[in-house]
Amino acid sequence: MTAMANSIGVSRETMYAWAADNPEFSDALARAKAAALEWFEEAAARQVHTGQGSASTLKFMMTNQHREQYRDSSHVEVDQRVQVMELNYTGFEGDQDALDGDFEELL
Numbered sequence: 001m002t003a004m005a006n007s008i009g010v011s012r013e014t015m016y017a018w019a020a021d022n023p024e025f026s027d028a029l030a031r032a033k034a035a036a037l038e039w040f041e042e043a044a045a046r047q048v049h050t051g052q053g054s055a056s057t058l059k060f061m062m063t064n065q066h067r068e069q070y071r072d073s074s075h076v077e078v079d080q081r082v083q084v085m086e087l088n089y090t091g092f093e094g095d096q097d098a099l100d101g102d103f104e105e106l107l
Contacts, residue, residue, distance in 0.1 A: 037069065040065065
């Protein structure tokens with residue numbers, strides 16, 4: 001996007017503003033991004049077949065130019081639930097020492 005914006009003498013922010021205001025321009029940007037992604041994927045395939053080029057450079061460019069498709073990330077989802085219980089010993093007639101004991105085995 002930056003190179004495209006620079007080539008016509010505007011900022012990336014201007015490009016995004018134009019896209020927000022003009023659905024036809026937004027569609028043209030989406031097509032240009034898809035074409036660029038296709039070029040990178042074809043370049044990667046050529047590199048695999050010929051052994052020429054820099055895999056790290058290509059990876060860097062793909063992860064920065066096309067973050068949605070190519071990125072190093074991990075997703076961790078944590079679902080923790082805590083249940084708070086109130087214990088009421090009113091009227092307890094059992095062994096009072098048992099109340100002072102270790103209740104880990106009950107958990």
